[in-house]
Amino acid sequence: MALSKNDRRQRIKNRIRKIVSGTETKPRLSVFRSNKEIYAQIVDDVTGETISAASSRDNDVNSAKGTKIEIAALVGKSVAEKALKAGVETISFDRGGYLYHGRVKSLAEGAREAGLKF
Helix, strand or coil: CCCCHHHHHHHHHHHHHHHCCCCCCCCEEEEEECCCCEEEEEEECCCCEEEEEEECCCHHHHCCCCCHHHHHHHHHHHHHHHHHHCCCCECEEECCCCCCCCHHHHHHHHHHHCCCEC
16 A cells, blocks of 8 residues: 555654754754645754744745745744754754655744854
8 A cells, every 4th residue: 555645754754853853952943834834943952842833934034035945944033043042053954754845944044044053
């Protein structure tokens, strides 16, 4: 029986999460992409706390016009600025089972431009 697209992504996500986990010194930038929106959060997996989060539904990003790729870059910049305020400079990137392409890549590049290192 063939796997559904979501089952395949879940397997890839589990494979990534075996390797990538966030610590206090190097938290994890987790990405979730729906058909309309994109969400990013910086997580410390040791304590289970979300340090900062941003999404395309936030007021500062939602008012911007553009393609989904351009909005993803704004979300990346927004989450990076919030992380830098919280004292986080280096992160490990968790693409969440999605290909590093399109909106996920744009979000990562936006976060890099804003000053996060990964």
